[in-house]
Amino acid sequence: xxxxxxxxxxxxxxxxxxxxxxxxxxxxxxxxxxxxxxxxxxxxxxxxxxxxxxxxxxxxxxxxxxxxxxxxxxxxxxxxxxxxxxxxxxxxxxxxxxxxxxxxxxxxxxxxxxxxxxxxxxxxxxxxxxxxxxxxxxxxxxxxxxxxxxxxxxxxxxxxxxxxxxxxxxxxxxxxxxxxxxxxx
Amino acid sequence: xxxxxxxxxxxxxxxxxxxxxxxxxxxxxxxxxxxxxxxxxxxxxxxxxxxxxxxxxxxxxxxxxxxxxxxxxxxxxxxxxxxxxxxxxxxxxxxxxxxxxxxxxxxxxxxxxxxxxxxxxxxxxxxxxxxxxxxxxxxxxxxxxxxxxxxxxxxxxxxxxxxxxxxxxxxxx
Numbered sequence: 001x002x003x004x005x006x007x008x009x010x011x012x013x014x015x016x017x018x019x020x021x022x023x024x025x026x027x028x029x030x031x032x033x034x035x036x037x038x039x040x041x042x043x044x045x046x047x048x049x050x051x052x053x054x055x056x057x058x059x060x061x062x063x064x065x066x067x068x069x070x071x072x073x074x075x076x077x078x079x080x081x082x083x084x085x086x087x088x089x090x091x092x093x094x095x096x097x098x099x100x101x102x103x104x105x106x107x108x109x110x111x112x113x114x115x116x117x118x119x120x121x122x123x124x125x126x127x128x129x130x131x132x133x134x135x136x137x138x139x140x141x142x143x144x145x146x147x148x149x150x151x152x153x154x155x156x157x158x159x160x161x162x163x164x165x166x167x168x169x170x171x172x173x174x175x176x177x178x179x180x181x182x183x184x185x
Numbered sequence: 186x187x188x189x190x191x192x193x194x195x196x197x198x199x200x201x202x203x204x205x206x207x208x209x210x211x212x213x214x215x216x217x218x219x220x221x222x223x224x225x226x227x228x229x230x231x232x233x234x235x236x237x238x239x240x241x242x243x244x245x246x247x248x249x250x251x252x253x254x255x256x257x258x259x260x261x262x263x264x265x266x267x268x269x270x271x272x273x274x275x276x277x278x279x280x281x282x283x284x285x286x287x288x289x290x291x292x293x294x295x296x297x298x299x300x301x302x303x304x305x306x307x308x309x310x311x312x313x314x315x316x317x318x319x320x321x322x323x324x325x326x327x328x329x330x331x332x333x334x335x336x337x338x339x340x341x342x343x344x345x346x347x348x349x350x351x352x353x354x355x356x357x358x
Contacts, residue, residue, distance in 0.1 A: 013351055016300055017319035019293070023220075024301040030215035030231050035207060037232040042200060042239055 074103045080160050080181035082113065089164055089176035096179050098160040101145070107152075108145040109137065111160060113179060116142040120164045125173065126152075127159035129182075134161075134173055158183045192247050195238075203239045210253055211235070213302050214260045220298075221264045221291045230267065234260045251353040254299060261295045296354075303353050307346050310334070314342045 078100040084090025096113035111124060122140035126148075127133065137146045140162050148154070162179045191209065194202035214234050218227035237259055238245075245255050268291060304312050317328045325343070329336040 009351055010347055013300075013347055013354070014319060016296055017315065017350075018322070020297050020301050020320060024294075024297045025304075027212035027216045027302075028219065030211050031228055034211070034215065034228050034232050035204075037229075038203065038207065038235045038239075039200065041232070041236045042203060045240070 074101050076101050077107075078154070078158075078183040078185045080158075080183045082111070082160060082162070082179040082181035084179055087177045087180060090178045094179055096162075096181070098181055098183065100154060100183055103145070107148045107154070109148060109160070110143065110145045111140070111162070112143050113162065117178070121167055122178070123163050123165050123173075125161040125163065126154075126157040127161050128157050129159065131159060131161075133157070136171070136173075154183065188252075189247075192245075192252055195252065196242050196245065196247075198239070198242060203235060206238070206252070206256070207235055210256055210302075213253070213298060214256065217257070217260055217295055217298050218264060220294055222267050226267060230260075230263055234263055237263070250355045253302065254354055257295055257299045261292065264291050264295075300350060300354060303350055306353075307349065311342045311346045314339050315346045318343055 076099050080098040082096035082098055084092065084094040094113060094115070096111065098109060098111045101108050101110060109124075109126075117140075124137040124140040124146065126135045126137065135149065135152065135157055137148075160181050160183060161173075161177050163174055163177045165174045165176075191202075191205050195206050196202070211231065215227055215231045218230045218234075222230055234256070238256055241259075245252065304315060307315065313332065314328055314334070317323045317331065318325070323331065325336060325339050328334070328339050332339075334342075
């Protein structure tokens with residue numbers, strides 16, 4: 001800083017000092033809940049990060065035995081054999097496979113059914129282990145790679161389910177699954 | 186905790202660091218908020234300031250500016266945002282709320298409170314000389330007479346104190 005600049009800033013600083021009042025120097029401690037709130041928010045931010053790391057670990061373990069399928073930047077993180085067994089609406093002999101892959105940094109679910117269904121409104125779902133909570137991935141198309149909703153915890157929704165739906169405008173699961181399988185790393 | 190250790194602990198990001206920062210400057214930030222946005226909003230805003238400072242700790246550059254000034258910069262922005270938000274809404278004025286200061290008044294209160302807190306970091310003699318010069322408005326000769334300190338010492342105390350204050354008022358960009 002040049003001498004002139006220093007002098008100019010001095011003048012500002014001196015003027016500021018002259019404006020200081022006694023009130024400016026009387027500080028009050030914040031109430032205790034302020035620190036409690038800060039600590040809570042920091043811990044939950046850290047915990048959130050840790051949970052993400054935890055989800056990544058079981059999938060990362062699968063990378064040790066990864067298989068390249070398709071373009072070189074693709075990795076299979078988990079897979080499931082699908083079948084109609086135990087499903088009243090499931091056509092006899094229907095089988096299939098689902099693969100959870102990472103392609104170019106994105107998580108995708110690829111589902112193939114054999115034989116590929118030719119009619120009916122089919123819908124693809126991810127269910128939790130108890131088959132009680134559902135996430136719809138949309139209209140089922142054989143062999144299509146479905147991007148997963150961001151933030152989904154695949155460990156929490158490992159059951160791949162294909163259902164046959166009536167065209168009644170009711171978005172809930174019809175209860176008529178034709179194929180199901182559990183993703184495993 | 187000394188200044189450089191405080192900065193180190195804070196940037197490291199663990200709870201000990203943010204706690205040390207809060208213990209050192211929590212009163213300053215809270216009182217600033219009480220005086221600008223009122224007591225009702227001050228606790229929440231203070232919390233937001235410290236959480237934001239922790240989340241953005243990597244943006245703080247110790248070479249570029251003083252940590253207290255950086256922290257008060259965060260506080261100032263949040264206060265001004267809140268004041269601007271309020272000025273767009275019809276207000277029910279209660280006895281508890283201070284009259285709404287203009288947004289630039291919030292700047293001046295922040296500047297004054299920050300420099301006042303820095304005075305506490307001067308040596309007792311230098312602080313006294315600065316107070317006598319600028320708050321009591323005495324001339325250097327009057328200070329020398331009043332305190333028995335040689336005139337040259339008074340002048341150099343004030344010179345060094347102003348340099349110190351200027352350095353520490355500089356916010357990191």
